[in-house]
Amino acid sequence: TAGTTTSRGSSVLCLSPVPPQASCVQHRLVVRDASSLQILQLYSCVDQIQYIEWSSDSLFILCAMYKRGIVQVWSLEQSEWHCKIDEGSAGLVASCWSPDGRHILNTTEFHLRITVWSLCTKSVSYIKYPKACQQGVAFTKDGRYMAVAERRDCKDFISIFVCRNWQLLRHFDTETQDLFGIEWAPNGCVLAAWDSCLEYKVLLYSLDGRLLSSYRAYEWPLGIKSIAWSPSSQFLAIGSFDEKVRILNHVTWKKITELEHPAVITSKNTIVYKEVEKSPTLDPERLSFPPTRALASSLFSTQSKYDICQVPVSLHYIKPVADKPNPKVGVGMLAFSADNCFLATKNDNIPNAVWIWDIRKLKLAVVLEQLYTVQGFQWDPCQPRLAVCTGSSRVYLWSPAGCVVVKVPGEGDFQIMSLSWHFSGDSMLLLSKDHFCVCYLEREEVK
Numbered sequence: 001t002a003g004t005t006t007s008r009g010s011s012v013l014c015l016s017p018v019p020p021q022a023s024c025v026q027h028r029l030v031v032r033d034a035s036s037l038q039i040l041q042l043y044s045c046v047d048q049i050q051y052i053e054w055s056s057d058s059l060f061i062l063c064a065m066y067k068r069g070i071v072q073v074w075s076l077e078q079s080e081w082h083c084k085i086d087e088g089s090a091g092l093v094a095s096c097w098s099p100d101g102r103h104i105l106n107t108t109e110f111h112l113r114i115t116v117w118s119l120c121t122k123s124v125s126y127i128k129y130p131k132a133c134q135q136g137v138a139f140t141k142d143g144r145y146m147a148v149a150e151r152r153d154c155k156d157f158i159s160i161f162v163c164r165n166w167q168l169l170r171h172f173d174t175e176t177q178d179l180f181g182i183e184w185a186p187n188g189c190v191l192a193a194w195d196s197c198l199e200y201k202v203l204l205y206s207l208d209g210r211l212l213s214s215y216r217a218y219e220w221p222l223g224i225k226s227i228a229w230s231p232s233s234q235f236l237a238i239g240s241f242d243e244k245v246r247i248l249n250h251v252t253w254k255k256i257t258e259l260e261h262p263a264v265i266t267s268k269n270t271i272v273y274k275e276v277e278k279s280p281t282l283d284p285e286r287l288s289f290p291p292t293r294a295l296a297s298s299l300f301s302t303q304s305k306y307d308i309c310q311v312p313v314s315l316h317y318i319k320p321v322a323d324k325p326n327p328k329v330g331v332g333m334l335a336f337s338a339d340n341c342f343l344a345t346k347n348d349n350i351p352n353a354v355w356i357w358d359i360r361k362l363k364l365a366v367v368l369e370q371l372y373t374v375q376g377f378q379w380d381p382c383q384p385r386l387a388v389c390t391g392s393s394r395v396y397l398w399s400p401a402g403c404v405v406v407k408v409p410g411e412g413d414f415q416i417m418s419l420s421w422h423f424s425g426d427s428m429l430l431l432s433k434d435h436f437c438v439c440y441l442e443r444e445e446v447k
Contacts, residue, residue, distance in 0.1 A: 020076060022061055023436065024049040029063055029074065034422065037438060043074045046084075055101030056143070060119070062104060064095040071095050071104060073119065085117055098163055099143025111136075114148065116166055125166045131156065135181035140188035145169065145207065147191055149179050158182065158193060160207065172209040176201060180224070185233040190250070192229070192236060197222045202238060204253055213253035217246055222327075228334035228343075235340075235359070239331030243347050247362075257362045261331065261347035261355060263317040265367055272313045273306040273403045274369045275396075304371070304394055306403045315369055316352045335377065337384045344386055346374055354388055356398065368398060376418045382425035389416040395430060395439065408437055 021034040026048050031041040043063075051064040063072045069092040073083035091109030098105060104117045111132040116125040129150045130136055136149040143163055150157040156179035160170040178196040185192070190212065195201040200223030204212045215238075217223075222241035229236055235256075236248045245259040265272055279302055320329040333346035342365070343357040351373040356366040372390040379386055388396040393414045395406050408414050408430060414437065420429045430437040 020058060021438075022052055022054065024052055024063065029061065031061070031076065034427065034438070041074075041076065041079065043072075043082075045072050046070060051095065053095075053097055055097050056099055057101045060097075060101060062095060062097065064092065066092050071106060073104070083119060087115065090115075096137070098146075099139050100163065103163075103166075105137070127159070127161070129157075131179060133180050135183060138182045138184050138191070139163070140184045141186050142188055145184075145188065147182050147184065149182050149193070151179075158191070158205070158209075160191075160209070170207075170209040172205075174203060175211070175214065176203065181227070183227060183229065185229050185236075185250075186231055187233040189233070192227060194224050194227060194238075197224060197241060200224060200240070202227070202236075202248075204236075215248060215253065215255070217255075218242070222330070225330045225332050225348075226334045228336060230336045230340050230343075230359070231338055232340045235336075237334050237336070237343060239334050239345065241327075241330035243330055243349070245331050245334065245343070245345055245357075259343075259345070259355075259357055259362075259364070261345070261350060263315050263350060265311055265313045265315065265364075267364065268311055270311065270364045270367060272309040272311065272367045272369065273398075274309045274313070275304055275371045275405070276307050277302050277304050277371055279303070304392075304405045304407070306368075306405065309369075313367075313369075315350050315367070318349050318351060320349050333374075333377065335379055337379045337386070338381050339384055342379075342384055342386075344377055344379065346377070352390075354386070354398075356386065366398065368396065368403065370396070375416070378419055378421055380425045381421055381423055385425070387419055387421065387428060389419050389430065391415050391417055395419065395428070406439075408439070410437070 020040060021032045023030050027045045029043040030039060032039055045063050047065040047068045049063045050066050053062050059076055061074050069087040071085040075081040087106055087108060092106055093109055094107040096105050102119050106115045111130050114127040114130050127148055129152050131149040131151040133149055138147045146161045146163050148159045150159055156174045156176045158172060158174055159168060162169050174193055176195045177199045180194055180196045182191060182193045191205045193203045200216050200218055202215045206212055224238055225241050226239035234250045238246045243261045246255050247257050249256045320327040329349040331345050332348045335344045341359055343359055345355045352370045354368040354374055354377055358365040370390045372392055375389050375391050377386055377388040385397060385399040393408050395416060397404050414435060415432045416430045418431045426441060428439045430439055
């Protein structure tokens with residue numbers, strides 16, 4: 001890393017697709033330059049901010065205060081302009097931008113309706129009966145269409161709207177018992193809808209509402225836990241509670257392979273990187289009393305690195321508790337690399353491991369075994385480079401060239417709970433419970 005900068009007290013933070021960056025502290029919104037972290041704007045909201053989001057063109061920021069049922073919108077170009085949306089007695093549980101960055105979608109309490117507010121015409125549209133599920137609203141990547149999961153008369157439906165004028169394009173029922181989520185393929189041609197974990201079912205619909213295919217791997221045990229489209233829309237990966245990932249192809253929508261997550265790695269074609277921790281070695285001649293601040297810090301710090309293990313390798317396995325809800329078992333995280341070549345997964349009952357699959361060969365390429373539970377991972381949007389965080393003060397980077405462990409400098413214990421790449425791949429946000437850090441990465445010069 002070329003350098004890091006840490007800020008204290010930020011509870012919510014997101015990265016805009018252009019230089020500005022925003023964070024909130026209680027009722028204050030802070031807008032900074034993403035390259036220097038210089039403060040550009042300060043805004044004060046009427047109450048504690050619980051959610052912020054940039055518009056698609058990064059000209060506006062919405063701040064949602066769910067307890068008050070209020071959304072405030074701020075303009076970066078015109079500091080004197082502002083907007084306040086009060087949902088009143090209807091309440092507010094979710095708020096987001098439309099793809100054009102000029103409409104705000106507010107979901108009222110008890111999911112009675114979605115209100116679409118226009119910043120340009122000040123008009124209001126209503127979408128009734130939205131379903132309270134994990135992912136009930138999905139936009140196509142080009143921003144032309146929106147799909148909404150609905151629940152009417154004890155049945156599941158999907159409505160597709162044209163985002164230009166919010167007119168209903170298609171409305172159809174789904175063959176689900178309890179619709180859990182919907183997600184468009186990146187090309188916007190196919191909509192995936194899946195049932196709750198009690199029913200293993202994935203349905204694939206065309207833009208006009210036709211059922212293209214239905215997939216079910218098994219019947220009675222717990223079913224689907226996670227889903228991810230490949231950036232090319234050629235593959236749909238389905239993570240299940242049976243600790244497997246099934247990949248469907250875009251031609252026949254049939255399964256092309258099953259990826260298992262065993263507790264013992266035996267294949268000689270798989271590279272296993274194991275994180276090891278050791279105390280630093282100190283030169284006795286450098287010791288002094290009282291010790292300097294830097295020396296005192298190094299005395300109690302530990303260093304981490306990766307070792308390559310020889311197979312077979314036994315991974316840390318946790319037996320799930322069968323009599324508790326939401327068991328820690330199955331594939332709960334999935335992510336394709338931007339070039340479609342790799343798939344990263346996490347099996348929740350092997351919590352310290354990240355599995356990296358070569359999609360070109362449909363084989364396991366690498367396993368990263370961490371010292372602590374993997375909290376999250378995300379691919380670089382520009383190249384096959386994976387960043388992993390485990391709740392420690394280190395960030396872990398993998399690429400086909402190898403692995404590296406990066407210690408985040410700073411005072412105190414900075415526990416990285418989540419991370420987010422900048423769209424350029426040059427920097428990354430590292431977030432703890434009440435701090436954030438911006439990590440800038442150097443690019444190799446092409447000679």
